[in-house]
Amino acid sequence: MSKSRAGVGVKSKSYERIWAVVRRIPTGRVATYGQVARVAGLGGAARLVGYALHALPDTGKRVPWQRVVNAQGRISARGFAGAEQVQRRLLEREGVRFDARERIDLGRFGWKKG
DNA sequence: GAATTGACGCGGC
DNA sequence: GGCCGCGCCAATT
Numbered sequence: 001m002s003k004s005r006a007g008v009g010v011k012s013k014s015y016e017r018i019w020a021v022v023r024r025i026p027t028g029r030v031a032t033y034g035q036v037a038r039v040a041g042l043g044g045a046a047r048l049v050g051y052a053l054h055a056l057p058d059t060g061k062r063v064p065w066q067r068v069v070n071a072q073g074r075i076s077a078r079g080f081a082g083a084e085q086v087q088r089r090l091l092e093r094e095g096v097r098f099d100a101r102e103r104i105d106l107g108r109f110g111w112k113k114g
Numbered sequence: 115g116a117a118t119t120g121a122c123g124c125g126g127c
Numbered sequence: 128g129g130c131c132g133c134g135c136c137a138a139t140t
Contacts, residue, residue: 014136033122037135045135046122054121055138068121076121083121118140127131 017041018052025067028095030104031111032071054078066090067111073104 017040024039025031033046042048053065066087070076075084088098096109 034124037122043135044123045137046124047120047134048122048136050121051119051137052121065121070121071123078121116140119138120136123134125131125133127129 014040014042014045014048015052015055018049019056019063022053022063022065022068025064025111028109029111030067030069030073030091030096030106030109032073032106033068034071035111036068050076067094069104071106073106073110074102 018036021036021040022031033049034044037044037046037049040049049068053063053068056063056065075087077084088102091104092098096104098104
């Protein structure tokens with residue numbers, strides 16, 4: 001495969017891949033958009049992850065989008081104020097700790113392969 | 115079909 | 128530590 005970018009040749013399957021990866025995130029752990037994009041095979045299309053989650057359909061797949069945060073370990077806004085607070089609360093309920101700046105220690109709660 | 119937008123990441127200053 | 132510019136793919140206008 002000469003193509004370094006796995007995203008080349010892929011179709012609308014990208015969304016399903018993203019959701020599949022997000023669902024793989026274990027409880028009490030969080031993953032960054034870039035990490036999800038990479039594992040999903042989108043390379044560095046971190047924006048796609050955010051866009052896919054934003055367009056998260058009501059398929060009832062129960063995708064734990066709350067475990068997906070940006071590289072700063074922060075919760076991204078989605079135009080709906082309050083939702084961020086809900087997301088933070090969900091993560092705290094899973095054991096994820098936030099600091100005074102609403103940031104998560106990716107070094108501890110960051111999703112790793114092992 | 116081109117331009118714009120969209121829940122971002124990283125390198126550089 | 129923060130701000131700026133570029134890159135990434137897909138959907139919408």
